[in-house]
Amino acid sequence: MSDDQFRSDYAHHLIEQVTSGKMTRRQLLVRASVFGFSATVAGQILAACGGSSSSSSSPSAAASGSALPAVVTGGTMKAVIPPPLKTLDPVTIYDQGGIVLVYQIAEYLIDLTNENALKPKLAVSWAPNPKGDVWTFKLRQGVTFNDGSPFEAADVVASIERVINPKSGSGALAALAGILSPGGTKAVDTSTVQFNLDKPFADFPYLVSASSYNTAILPRNYAGDFQKKAIGTGPWMLKSFVTNQSAKLVKNPTYWGKDAQGRQLPYLDELDFALVTDTSAANLQLQSGTVDVQPQTVFQGGQSLLSDSSLRVDVYPSTGIREVAFNVNKTPWQSKELRQAVAYCLDRKAINQALYGGRSNLGYDTFWEPTVFPGSPTPPVRAVDIAKAKSLLATAGHPNGIDVTLTVANYLENPAYAQLIQAQCKPAGINVKINEISYNAIYAGSNSTTPWLNAPMVIVEWGSRPTPGVYAQAMLLPTSAWSSSHWNNSAFVTAFNQYESTTDEATRATLATKLSSIQQDETPILVAFYISQLRTQKKNVYNIQGPGSFYFDTSQAYITA
């Protein structure tokens, strides 16, 4: 049966879901986007369910104050971000600095809306076969790379094959492992690409979207010298890059993007990034007016920004987390009880209060967090319970307490988080020694040596991920390359495979419940909160798009006098 046949069937399915109350409108829009329904089609479906087609208003717009002033073209916007940790290369980037810079220059098949819904970028539409193991993407026409060469299917094939090539050392490899194998990507014609998956995968579009940031589309002949010769189809071109100092971008005159009024994007002429590791230095630059915007503001030390009249702080319901991973292969974390004990020590409200001024959503050590991911089950709340923790500790064989080491990067709010964990575990007799190392150091080395994947207990910061599946795929499966916990739970794996292969929302819901309960019970990692992220900009900076810090879409941003 044809894709269109599938589409109509799926549309009906969605309508049922909504009318039977199994799904909210917002969810419907999100799911619809996954299956390549354009916003208008989605609107029609919604209408069919008998409701308004108005999608919820963009939080950034809300934060920016509903009414935007008239667009001003030209000018330079200065932003401050942490410097890229490694040489700039879309294939291997994994840190905020790198991702944000690449995001300006190169583009993805699919981008994310402020609600983490998918939106067409280099791909104008996409649809799976009924089984869901073959996905066909239609590409945007008339797009050229900033060196003038045309953008065609071959480039997409090359880019995807590049990242799933084991030699590439790309993070996407982990995300796509067991889903898309080398040779699975075919160019049907110059403007159509077909992905033949190893197994049906409902969330596949996410894996080739901006949320899988290594899948940026580069020309087929890309040589890995992005930092020298930054090539992409994006709105910006790299003019200069000074390690640990600055990156200067100028607008790409041949950019395909146009705004609603058909004006050429981007509005700005130049985009300057100051590369600053030190949080307080970065904040100071904002306050002294040296820079216009900070994509990710840390609440720690950011208090003064919040109260600064010259600045506007947007709050994003991002899905970023601070993963506290227990390496289940390393003593003492083989013991499930011990892991749970720690979980019961945490006073999540207090942590949320201290680290985010209470802004974030509490997490329950699972990815299926209802307030963040629609359709997730509502897991039992894990409140502080020292007594329980103690007894668990005893069953784990440490009645008189235990000493553990927590490795943490001196970055963002991690040190503070670590100290809170330390203080909250003490009453239960868990003495946490904090091993604080530098941001670079924790990610240094190969997978077999790097601290963040090998320390017994470690805090890892994760930027926004659009679905629980993407998270699980990236860090909780034996195949995950970014599994700091090295957790290997067959029940979870099988359940997860079913979950991702099925398109039936009801089944997905039940599986989600199962998955989340397994995850919470086993507690391979702690997820104490889903961070509401802060983006700080001057009052006269408008219309920066994208959810969370990674997706820093400046193509429609502008600065008024």
Next chain:
Amino acid sequence: MARLIGRRLLLMVPTLILVSILVFALAEVLPGNLGRFILGPYATQSAVDQLNHNLGMDKPIYTRYVEWAGHFVTGHWGTSYQYTTSVFPLVMRALGNSLLLAGFALVIIVPTSILVGVYAGLRRDSILDRAITISSLSMTVIPEFVSGVILIVVFAVTLHWLPVQAMPPQGSPFIDRFYYLILPAIPLMLLELGYIARMARVGTVQVLNMPYVRTAVLKGLPRRRVIFGHVLRNALVPTVTVIGSQIGWLIGGLVVVETLFNYPGIGNYMVNAALNHDLPLLEACVLVVAVLYMLSNLIADIVVAFLNPRIRMGG
């Protein structure tokens, strides 16, 4: 004079060799296992051994030193693990920046502190002298990062008089750099100013008690002649020596200030290199700094020799 300088330069060579041995020993021998240091605590032993082998760790120490030193002399300083670029240009650029900052600070410190110190010395035990002595003492002991932080808040954030960052935006004229360096330079100055001023004061006081100053006075020379002709020149000798040796602390200060102001100087690179186990960069920075320091002492010696004919002719 030329002979003196030549001699001093020659004398530097053995010290330099020793310094290099020292750095080599500290960096590559002391931790016992370089591979482990680079790969970190979680690497498998086999991987560590492999790396050690690649690094030539299993070769005898002296051959390793010779190779290592040879590479330095020939300017092959290796590749930075962090930036995956050649170390030499990296360090040189950083050095340039640091020299600019340090030089800027010194150019202001040296004359002022000497002026202040000598004045205090001449007005010995006056209220002003006391004030200068005490304030200079307290200035000397406030760590740069403390004064630096406070200065930033006051002058950059609150008053908006000076920029917070130490680097002007790309493409701005060179002269701008000094404007941006004012704030970072002040903590360095405070640190040194007090110390040098005290030295100058002590020197002056000592010389004032010298018989030859009495001779000059009893010759019936005008006060200003006594001071500029007889006192100053001799009073400055200890001060200059101190300035030379203080460069060490100044560099220490640079490390802090550059970190504080995120200034791409050699101190900043050094700290990052150390924090990120970027050994080639770290070694290079330390050696460069050592050479720098020795040169500054050499210059101090030469100035002293210039002030003191006895040394000059002896040399």
Next chain:
Amino acid sequence: MSVVEPQVDSRDPAPAALDVRDLEVTFHRRGRDLPVLKGVTLRIAPGEAYGLVGESGCGKTTLAMAALRYLASNGTVDAGQVLVEGRDVSTLSDEALRKWRGEAVAMVYQDPAAALSPAMRIGDQVAEVFRYHEGLSKAEALKRARESLRRVALPDPDATLRRYPFELSGGQQQRVVIAMALAVNPRLLVLDEPTTGLDATVEAEILDLIEELRGRIHAAILLITHNLGLVARLCERVGVLYAGRVVEEGPAREIFTDPRHPYTMGLLRCVPRFGMNKTDAALQTIPGTLPALGEPLEGCVYSARCPMAKPVCIRREPDLYAWPGDGGPRGRAEAEAMPPEPAAFSPHHANPVGEAARHARCYFSAEVAQMPHLTPVLATSLEARGATAGAVLEIDDLVRTFRDGRRKLTAVSDVSLNLRRGETFGLVGESGSGKTTLAKCVTGLIAPDSGTVTFEGKRLRATAGRRSQDALRAIQMVFQNPDSTLNPAWSTRAILTRAVRKLGSGGSVRAKVDKLSADVRVEPRFLIQKPSDLSGGQKQRIAIARAFAGDPTLVVCDEPASALDVSVQASILNLLVELQTNEQVSYVFISHDLAVVRYISDRIGVMYLAELIEVGSAEEVFNPPHHPYTEALLSSIPTLDFGDRRERIALRGTMPSLSEPPSGCRFHTRCHRTLGDICVEQEPPVQEAAPGHTYKCHIPPHELLAAQATAEPAAPIKA
């Protein structure tokens, strides 16, 4: 004293070059007021040379500084005034003061090396004076500087102008200082110990220069020194200062031949007269020590140490009485008139100073001549000292060289000598002649390069470290500097105890320590003190006791008394003599002071440029025929003998460097009797003037005798 003032001015209209009136100066140290000068009154007529003598700490220099209005910041003039040419110095404005200094008064200092600006060329330093006093241009000033350098007979003034102080010898430096002082013809010249620390021959040069200059410039001179000989030679009048008081004043000749104050007498008696030997007479020491600053003094400032003090002396301080005249009788009268009414002393009794009269601050001036001799003759003859024929110590061809960078300095070259038991071998020579090096080779503090030191027939190991404890015990040393000879951290008893432990020969350590301290006349109460609490004399006594801890056979004394005041020096010398008589010990006695060496030695060796150029009995060496250098040395000593008409031998040039000693006879470059080429080319033979008296010179004894006989030796003056 305001009554005195008009009288003075009425007496002679010509204002005195320096007129000090009842000057009281106090120093403030650690909250205490220490009076240094107590009503000093003295007057120097224009062109007159006035000598101010006294031991260290009696206020000489303070007086000079007060006269130049340059007291240290903690010193104040409490009373009295200083008039220079009738102008009260204290009233001068800063600018006037500046011009006045250098133009009216100038000063020559004790340590020329320190008195010259180290980093400034000689030319500039001298020229300064002209530039700032006569407003000359730099070039002009330099020309004038050149003249004044020539005036002080500096060789090659042009070169000297360009030199730095450290490039000149001590003598040259002092000449420069003098040139600077005399640059603009001051009317008053203050000489503060101008030759102390200079070698005998250099001292002689400087003195000659000063005398010679006096003829041309008509400056009055205030000469401050502890060296009576100097004053005797240079000054018409002399004042004796003790504890901040002028105790006697008058014409130099009279004072030195017929002193009228016990202190003056004491000073004269405690210095060995030229040619005097320990066997002739003992040095008369002055009991006690100088009162410390601020120490309260009852009655006469000297009464505490005065051998003829009477109750009245303690009760009330005598005035400065004229002598002859009312001095004696009046003094008595007042002494009788008890209790003395202060009113009884009307000012006019205190005769104003300045006229050619003599004055003494003593009730009993009349009896001073008969002042009792306290110390008996101590020394016995060599034989009595059991001097055996056999030598205790034999030094053969000793050589020691030092390296100074690339240069090689020979400090001792081929020195041979021997020493009998109980004998004192005096070693004289100017600084750098190698005396001390030789001594240290003997004691083993320095290892000789070659040559042997044989002691009691056994050859000694080179260094003390490798010598047997017995050898160490037998050869000990007394050092020059009292302040560093004792370990400041140890109590005196600890020092002696340790010495006895290491060197002593059994028996009760403490008993031995007590005996030692008794032998050197240090009261037991001082044994608990740290050296810092001891006087210089006491320190040196302890040092001697330490040397004698193990009953040594030979003690090497390296200038043991030259850092001490004359009165203390005498007591130390006496002590050494006494110990020798009792312990039969032999001495090697090093000194630059010929009179002292002559006094204490049985035999004398003269060193010049690392060579021992003459050896003989004290008597022989001091009388012709002797080596020309010895002759010159002797001629250079200023003596108290006013009848002394010896023509002074001025040596040419300066001491050659040890690194390149002159060829042939090392002395030829400076010798006044050189025979020409032979002296330059050939090393002189060792000639024997008399059995046991040899010297290194080309001139045979009889010729030398003939040549030198003309200058008859100085006869000691009997006090």
Next chain:
Amino acid sequence: MAAAGTTPDRRLDELQADAAAAAEQRRQRRYLVRSLLRSPTFVVGVLIVLFWVVMGVFSTTFTQPPALPHPFAILQSPSASHWFGTDDLGRDVFARTMAGAHTVLIIAPLATVLALLWGGMVGLTAGFYRGLTDDLMMRVVDAFLALPIIITAILIISLLGRSYAILILVIGALFTPVISRTIRSAVIGEREREYVMAARLRGERSAFVMAREILPNITQPIIVEGTVRLGYAVFTVATLSFLGFGLEPPSPDWGLTVATERLNLQAAPWTVLFPALALASLVVGVNLIADGLSSTFSK
């Protein structure tokens, strides 16, 4: 003291003499102490340092636990309940500032003592034997001195990792050259003095001469140098902590606190200001002591 066979009464006056000697020494020591106590700089310095010592030892007994977070009371400005306010984890800044003295006052003095020991040995031997020994030792010392302390410290610590012991050892080692220089020159000044020659003429062994003859006479320069170094040690510890090579959180160490809290500088200046002032005051205190000592000694 006395050899056998001395009569009882002799022994008696020996005892008296000893007593007198002891009394004399006590008198001299008392004099030194008194003159020290008369120097205001010294007294003030001692008071400041004493204060911090007391705080470092006892403060935790009466302050709130310095490491306990109060997430609902973060960055509170100074008040009756929190004299110095609270930091970004709601910890009591007063408690932390007072407790901060602890770490520094363990590391700095120990390091200094270590440096004095090592420097003393090097300086004594080099200065006493001179010659080749001296030349070699001093060459090495020069080499060390050519490496700025902070930098060498960073190098070593980054290689060895951080811990109290390592900090103490490193700082101790790095201060050794400077101190050995000072002591050496002091020794050279003494060894040429005549009492040392006298000792050699007594046949004393070098060890004795060094330990008993020379050492007692250079204690004062050593003490002064030690105090000065102590000041620098405090300074260095703080700086290292600031740079991230010192102590680890949640230690209340001043340098560390300034480093971590400085991003709250504007929102909550007190979090940085008080530890900073504490640090400065301690260093000033130590330096005042040094000044007091040296001026008293030089009298």
